[in-house]
Amino acid sequence: xxxxEKTVRDIKSIKVQGAxxxxxxxxxxxxxxxxxxKAVKKLVASRPTEPMLRNSLMYVEKMGGGKELLMKLEEDxxxxxxxxxxxxxxxxxxxxxxxxxxVNDILIHAKKSGKKFEVHVTETRPFFQGRLTAxxxxxxxxxxxxxxxxxxxxxxxxxxxxxxxxxxITAEGYVINKIGSELVADVANNYQIPVFVCTHSxxxxxxxxxxxxxxxxxxxxxxxxKNPPRGVKxxxxxxxxxxxxxxxxxxxxxxxxxxxxxxVEVRKSYGWMN
Ligand code: RUB
Numbered sequence: 125x126x127x128x129e130k131t132v133r134d135i136k137s138i139k140v141q142g143a144x145x146x147x148x149x150x151x152x153x154x155x156x157x158x159x160x161x162k163a164v165k166k167l168v169a170s171r172p173t174e175p176m177l178r179n180s181l182m183y184v185e186k187m188g189g190g191k192e193l194l195m196k197l198e199e200d201x202x203x204x205x206x207x208x209x210x211x212x213x214x215x216x217x218x219x220x221x222x223x224x225x226x227v228n229d230i231l232i233h234a235k236k237s238g239k240k241f242e243v244h245v246t247e248t249r250p251f252f253q254g255r256l257t258a259x260x261x262x263x264x265x266x267x268x269x270x271x272x273x274x275x276x277x278x279x280x281x282x283x284x285x286x287x288x289x290x291x292x293i294t295a296e297g298y299v300i301n302k303i304g305s306e307l308v309a310d311v312a313n314n315y316q317i318p319v320f321v322c323t324h325s326x327x328x329x330x331x332x333x334x335x336x337x338x339x340x341x342x343x344x345x346x347x348x349x350k351n352p353p354r355g356v357k358x359x360x361x362x363x364x365x366x367x368x369x370x371x372x373x374x375x376x377x378x379x380x381x382x383x384x385x386x387x388v389e390v391r392k393s394y395g396w397m398n
Contacts, residue, residue, distance in 0.1 A: 127156045128163045135170040138251060142225045143291045143327055147176040148197065154181060155190040173300070173341040173363065175292045175329035179397060186396060200324055200377035201229065208287065208322045208375045209234040216241040216284040219312070221276075222302035223253035223260075224289025226322045231287075232264045243268045244279040248302060250347045250360070276308050286312040290323040290374075294332040297368035297383030299323075300340065303361055309370040318372040325376040325390045330397040340364065 125133075131153035134140040140149045150167040157163035164181050171177060180197075184190050208230035212218060218241055220227050231243060243261050247254035247270055254270060261268045271279040280286065286308065292300040299305070299321050312319045329338055345358035352358060368383035378389045391398055 128153045132170040143176045147180040150177050176326045179326040203377040205233045214240050219244045219283035219286045221246045222248040223256045227287045235266050246273050280311045286319045290321050290327045293328045299366045300363045306366045322375045328390045
């Protein structure tokens with residue numbers, strides 16, 4: 125099978141998941157594709173709600189240098205990990221939701237630097253990406269407790285810090301992440317637990333500058349319930365918007381900023397997006 129087709133299939137089936145890895149996989153497929161224009165079209169359509177995928181492909185199309193881009197993204201990731209792990213202190217309980225490779229990298233780095241902390245994670249129906257988080261963290265010998273989604277309040281009650289990833293960030297500073305993210309941010313706010321979004325800044329969607337709405341991904345009902353009784357409607361929104369007021373800061377390769385300042389910094393640093 126052609127590399128673009130394979131990548132599209134893996135992204136659609138969530139075999140490749142998480143915004144950062146989706147973008148990396150797309151750039152790698154683009155580099156090998158014969159028909160670049162066709163490849164971009166197919167890759168962008170594989171998950172239309174991922175701005176980092178679009179931004180990365182826009183970058184290689186405009187500037188070339190796929191290999192250099194992959195190197196830059198790796199360097200950026202190191203910075204995010206450095207900034208993020210500074211927030212983790214001995215004895216803390218860090219809460220997370222779903223599976224963000226960036227949050228996991230931060231936690232694993234903090235552990236390797238000798239910090240002693242625990243993680244609480246909610247399982248994240250319907251695909252249970254929280255289990256993937258738990259599996260990776262426990263393999264790194266981080267004590268981790270998995271909670272069902274409806275136990276989010278319990279998971280957060282004793283936490284000191286909440287860290288989640290992002291799929292998209294709008295010009296108004298709204299962060300789009302896995303369904304449940306705003307719900308858990310509300311709980312964290314109630315307990316006065318700081319809420320950090322850990323992300324590469326290319327999750328920013330430049331089209332939102334012009335007032336376009338960020339699309340929220342909806343997936344098939346059968347992912348939730350294969351054979352529901354006739355007449356039962358099923359809502360399967362997989363992401364939701366988190367209001368910037370509920371966030372303490374966005375941690376990215378650009379530094380640690382409040383959402384409004386983050387937007388200014390991204391636009392200043394990456395003029396080609398505007
Ligand atoms: C994953 C998810 C992650 C973000 C960020 O959802 O919501 O928090 O994509 O991930 P899905 P990363 O499993 O549906 O892709 O930090 O890896 O970019």
